[in-house]
Amino acid sequence: MPSSQEEPSANPPQALFGAALALLARRDYSCLELRRKLVGRFPDADFNALFEYLQIRNYQSDRRFAEVFVRARVQRGQGPLRIRRELQQRGIMGELASSALEQVEVDWFEFAQEQLQRKYPAPISAMPLDQRAKECARRQRYLAYRGFPADVISWALNAQ
CATH class of the missing domain: 1.10.10 (Arc Repressor Mutant, subunit A)
Incomplete structure (x- = not known):
């Protein structure tokens, strides 16, 4: 039985293709991800030829x-x-x-407001005055962490 470091096949290009196909059967990968997954097992492989072959047959598409x-x-x-x-x-x-x-045709403004409403259903205006600034900052951080731009965050906070 070959160890994980030994080549599983006498034909390295075929083994490389088989390994790539096995990964792609589970989910789509970008070329970079696929290369990162395979380079440990096939350090001297011709990845450009592999990707060209996979893309021609529509097995892999960035x-x-x-x-x-x-x-x-x-x-x-x-x-x-x-x-x-x-x-x-x-x-x-x-x-x-x-x-x-x-x-994806998403209205990021509306989408940010929906995410904010889902996480924080109570509007800021319903809170005591001394808690509003702190709560507003918390909600800004939440949307910023989720990856929304500043103008979208501002709009979503004002709309709530």
Whole structure:
């Protein structure tokens, strides 16, 4: 039985393709994520050829990965800044990230207000005067952590 450090197949390109396909069968990965997962087992592999082969057959697509990723993060209640940052960490940058964010067709202002309402159902105006500033700051931090821009946060707080 081969150890985890030994090559499982006598044909390294076929083994690389098999390993990549096994990962992609579970979920979509960006090229960068896939490379990070496979480089430990296949340090000398030709990843550019692998990605070209996978993309020609539509097994791997950074565009599809970005679209699925953005939709999943929106369902979690995350804002555009956090989603974009997480896409960049996964190797999706520039126009591809912008395109994926635009395709979800979310009104970020309304969405931030919904997230705020879900977390804090009581309006700030219903609180005692001495607690309002502290509560407003807490809500700002909450939305900022979730990845909403300052203008969206301001609008959502004023609308509540």
